[in-house]
Amino acid sequence: MKLNKVLRGILKTAVYVMDQTADQVDRVSERASDLADNAREAIYPENHTLSKVLSFAAGIGVGVGVGILLAPTSGEELRSSISDKVQNISNRVKGRGEEYPTGTEAR
Numbered sequence: 001m002k003l004n005k006v007l008r009g010i011l012k013t014a015v016y017v018m019d020q021t022a023d024q025v026d027r028v029s030e031r032a033s034d035l036a037d038n039a040r041e042a043i044y045p046e047n048h049t050l051s052k053v054l055s056f057a058a059g060i061g062v063g064v065g066v067g068i069l070l071a072p073t074s075g076e077e078l079r080s081s082i083s084d085k086v087q088n089i090s091n092r093v094k095g096r097g098e099e100y101p102t103g104t105e106a107r
Contacts, residue, residue, distance in 0.1 A: 071078065 073081070
């Protein structure tokens with residue numbers, strides 16, 4: 001009977017020691033993994049420049065495509081309209097300059 005109690009106590013102690021050892025091994029393994037990840041990031045930093053440039057180019061492409069599909073007029077009509085508007089603005093600016101004397105005219 002006493003031998004069973006002694007053996008049971010030894011087995012419980014062995015199981016406890018193995019559990020504690022497994023927990024310590026897990027903690028050391030996690031720490032080593034973290035150190036390796038930190039070293040990898042220091043040596044090979046992530047560079048997102050290419051993905052950002054490609055995303056920007058894709059956005060421009062989608063915008064141009066949607067603009068072409070939804071444009072209310074043809075390209076020639078649109079260029080003519082823009083040219084007319086620029087010409088009108090230019091004429092108004094020139095006209096305003098003539099209305100106001102600058103005081104630099106020769107007398």
